[in-house]
Amino acid sequence: MSDFWTACLEQIKNDTPRDVFQTWFADLTADVELEAGSITILAPSGAKLRTVRDSYGTTITQYVNRQAGKEMDIVWAVAQSKPQRPFAEHVEENKPDIATTGLLPNLTFENLVEGQANQMAFASALQVASSTHSVYNPLFIYGGVGLGKTHLMHAIGNRFLKNNPKAKVLCVSAQQYTQEFVDAMRLKNVNSERYTEAMRKFDARYRGIDMLLIDDIQSFRDREGTQTNFFLTFESMVPHGKQIVLTSDTYPKNLSEFQDRLLSRLTQGLIVMIEPPEFEMRVQILLQKAERSGINMPQDVAEIIAKRIKSNVRELEGAVQQILAYTRFHQVPVTLDTAKMALRDIFKATATPVTIDNIQKAVAEYYGIKPSDIVAKSRKANLVRARQVAMYLSKELTNKSLPEIGALFGGRDHTTVIYAHRKVTSERNTDDGLKHDIHLLEQRLKN
Structure with missing residues (x-):
């Protein structure tokens, strides 16, 4: 480890609570090229990399730039081998090993805020984590970006492992699962013995466990070979009482380019949604x-x-x-x-206000139609649905009056806007697909 990065960690350690430093910063390493003005920060796992980068990236950048006396280019990457822990304190022998389980020990139920937005997901996750046998299998948690799906998934794994210290638990991202499978498959036409051994190790890693947690399952999209392999993994676990937990950014039936047989398995358990947090x-x-x-x-x-x-x-x-x-x-x-x-x-x-023009463009892009279709007179079912969603969002997210909204939707009467708003309000309570569409559109527009 370079003296430069060691100095950066020393400063962060001095300015950060001990438990926060030990959990998020202590095992980060770095490759520093000071003259070139670049630094590659290495985390022990993909999950930890994403959390540290998103939550502490700005803080780390400021410490790095201050130590360097100039602005540095920062690259984030996963360490190829288990990094040293020069700042780590004594670790209990029975504490879950991140390199083995993929679980981040600080992501627990205890430090996850529960509210109306995640109440159902929280309760379901707690039951899965605390049960002595598989329940809601698989548990499928979906919602927009940054709402706590990954935290909840790690909390399940940590609680389950705490209750069952001898259990075998593995938490990975869908990208990691895919990469490991592809790496094994590349040997198929190179060396048959190495290929056979690589697949044996892959199957043992993913099928000889008690709980498998996979983040961002939507990344399996368009990956025929990976989907086929995961289907076999699923069949080797769920029917035998082994628990699977999945997260996704979309409702499972909206997962495009997924095998029908795999989709049917993903929806056979419990599907819960996490919404944006209330005030x-x-x-x-x-x-x-x-x-x-x-x-x-x-x-x-x-x-x-x-x-x-x-x-x-x-x-x-x-x-x-x-x-x-x-x-x-x-x-x-x-x-x-x-x-x-x-x-x-x-x-x-x-502070930038949401406009009806932005809403119409966002809805059109989301549903794969033209913005002009939103205001046209067509009564095609897919266009009517998109138009009603756009009217609903216009009433919810702007200060325009009903007549003003109607006028901007092809000169329609205000009663049409009232009807659209009531219809979408009613249907989103029973239609999970529509509820998810609105949830994602609101996120995009507010961002």
Whole structure:
């Protein structure tokens, strides 16, 4: 490990609560090319890389640039071998090994805020993690980006392993599963013995376990060979009482280019959705993240941030890290003024109003039609659905009156807008596919 990166870690350690440092920073290594102005930060797993990059990337960048005395190009990558832990404290022998299980020990039920947005998913996950036998198999958790799906999945694995210390648990991303399968398959036409041995090890890794958790299953899209292999993995586990937990950014029946037989398996268990957090939940998330980061955040500051950042948990975590970096660097307390300064770019972006034109374009792109189709007179079912969704969003996300909305939808009467809004409001309570469509569109528009 370079002296440069060691110095960076020393500074981060001095400014960060001990448990936060040990969990997220201690086992990061780096390849530094100071003269070239670049640094590659290496994490022990893909899951940890994504979490650290998204939640602490800005903070790390500031420490690196300050240590270098210039702006550095930062690249994130997964370490090829298990990295050293120069800053790590004594680890209990029975503590789950990240390299073996893929589980991030800090992602637990205890530090996951529960609210209306994730109540069903939270309860289902807790039951799966605490049960002595497989339930809701598979458990399929879906929702938009940054809403806590990965956290909930790791919490399941950590609780299950805590309750069953001898159990074999493996948590990977769909991309990692695919890459390992492709690496084994490449040997098929190169060396038959090596290929046979590689597939034997692959099957033993994924089929000889008690619980398999796969993140972002939508990445199997268009991967025929991987889907076939995972189908066999599924059949070797679920019928024999071995638990599978999956996450996705979309409702399972909206997964395009998936084998029908695999889709039928994915939907045979329980499907739960995580929605964007409501205001009270956002406030609690901010206060909890602030406390864990060693920040004394006043309630009124959390409420102001929660009113401005509405789309996902990851952005809330990023806001806390921005405030942490700003207040530590300038050595000032967290107040409304310092929070607004630290988050001025984020607040400026969220202040941009949603327009009906943006809504029409976003809905058209999402449903694969032209924006002109949204305002046309056509009564084709797919166009009518898209038009009604766009009207619903226009009423929900803009301050336009009903007559103004109708006028911007091809000169339609305000009663048409009322009908569309009532219809979508009613159907989203029973149609999970429509509920998911609206959820994703709202996220895109608010971002």
